[in-house]
Amino acid sequence: MTIRLGRDPEAERRRQEAAAVVRDAALAKDMRRDRTLAVVGPLLGAIAYFVVAANPINPLTILHALAASSPSPEVVAASNRPTVMEFFADWCGVCRDGAMGLSELEAQYGPDVNFVVVDAADEANAALVDKWGVDGIPRLVLLDRKGDVLTNFIGKVPKEILAEDIDAMLAGKPLPNKGLDMESVMEGADDY
Numbered sequence: 001m002t003i004r005l006g007r008d009p010e011a012e013r014r015r016q017e018a019a020a021v022v023r024d025a026a027l028a029k030d031m032r033r034d035r036t037l038a039v040v041g042p043l044l045g046a047i048a049y050f051v052v053a054a055n056p057i058n059p060l061t062i063l064h065a066l067a068a069s070s071p072s073p074e075v076v077a078a079s080n081r082p083t084v085m086e087f088f089a090d091w092c093g094v095c096r097d098g099a100m101g102l103s104e105l106e107a108q109y110g111p112d113v114n115f116v117v118v119d120a121a122d123e124a125n126a127a128l129v130d131k132w133g134v135d136g137i138p139r140l141v142l143l144d145r146k147g148d149v150l151t152n153f154i155g156k157v158p159k160e161i162l163a164e165d166i167d168a169m170l171a172g173k174p175l176p177n178k179g180l181d182m183e184s185v186m187e188g189a190d191d192y
Helices: 009-054 059-068 073-079 093-109 123-131 159-171 182-189
Strands: 083-088 114-119 139-143 149-154
Touching: 059 093, 059 114, 073 114, 083 093, 093 114, 093 159, 114 123, 139 159, 149 159
Parallel strands: 083 114
Antiparallel strands: 083 139, 139 149
């Protein structure tokens, strides 16, 4: 037996055995964690999938719910409130992208502002589409308390921009963000 100077072979063996026990305990702990994650991870994923599938937040669902709860033109005319009118279609990606923002604005301003959401692709709404000269989707029309057109947007309008205009309408101030002039749009429609 060879004894190295300054090392006790028995102490070295005990140290190696202690290190092996610690290493084995750490490996066992890692294996338990990995097995738990292997079982729990997919289970949580499946639960999340079924919760989302059972309660979808679908932009088209939001748009159709807003359309279903929209006041009639008669109610809007008699309300003496500013109005935000949006024309959308199911096939319109920009419309779907803005659905949540429009819903949030309706929840925020609903008691003070009429929100009228119209499915422009629905034949039942053809008269409204024609009346407002809708030739691009999405189309947002902002009306003052008397029902006069203040501005008109075609395409994506960020929620913040629309909120600024709604605040101005409620305060009776000029709109900070102007879209298309409705009179020029309606005059141009006759040229085709």
